[in-house]
Amino acid sequence: MDTKKIPPQPSDETPQPQDKSREGINLAKVVQFFRLAFVPKYTETFLRLDRFTDLDIGKIRELTGVEIKGIILDVDCCIAPNHGEILQENLEHLRKLIAKGIKFVIYSNMKWSERYEALQKDLPVLTNLPPKPDPKGFEIAVSQLGVPKENVVMIGDNYLTDGGAIGAGIKFIHVNPIRSEHEGFVEKIQNTLRSVGIFLSRFHHP
Known part of the structure; x- marks a missing residue:
């Protein structure tokens, strides 16, 4: 009996980007x-914001004169619990801002995972970048946004990583971290x- 090999069928699933974790201690x-x-x-x-949903672009423009057109956004402890799913209220607020013409890119030290699929429909999730706080990673993120650096802010919860934006000449908006219910030794x-x-x-700038 003559048998023919059936060629592999194309998958409807979006291939997961090749990426690696940027967590851990580095120079x-x-x-x-x-x-x-x-x-x-x-x-x-x-x-300084209590939570991401407190971000009001119009009020910032009114109070500071700064026109925010692009946002580099962290994920863990900023819009999601550490290694957790993105909170629905943050996802909704993100989409409202995108609808108003604000450009976003996700820049996280975490490896790409399936939880980013909800975001990929709306904005780029950057992978294989230098780990934060390396200024080169922020420069790449700004170039992806395609807006002048003076109109870009970085939003994150951690001065040790996200705060590297300051050294790259990017305004930094700090969000109080989202705490997880169960924290292990590393998280502590x-x-x-x-x-x-x-x-x-707060010590340097009371």
């Missing part, structure tokens, strides 16, 4: 820690370092 993070401690300009904060260390960054920022 850029060590340098950033000492900058936060001893060089006040690296903790200059454009705005991360939270301690995050809290140190917040303390230093």
Whole structure:
């Protein structure tokens, strides 16, 4: 009996980008820690928010004169619990801002995962970038947005990583971190370092 090989059928699923985690300690993070401690300009904060949904582009323009056209956005502890799903209210607020013409890119040190699929329909999720706080990663993110750097802000919860935007000449909006219900040893260390960054920022700029 003659048999023919059936060619593989195309899949309807979007292929997952090849990416790797950018978490963990590296030289850029060590340098950033000492900058936060001893060089006040690296903790200059454009705005502090309790949560992402408090972001009001119109009010910021009215109070500061700054026209925000592009946003580099962190994920974990910013719009989602650490390693968790993106909160629905944050996803809805994100889409409202996109509908108003604000451009977004996601820049996270976490490896690409399926939770980003809900975002990919609306905005680019950057992969294979230098890990935050490396300035090169922020420069690439700005180029992806396609708007002038003076009209771009970085929104994140961690001065040790997201705060690297300040050294890259990008305004930094700090959001209070979303805490997870169950935190392991590593998460507790991360939270301690995050809290140190917040303390230093308020110490240098009361």
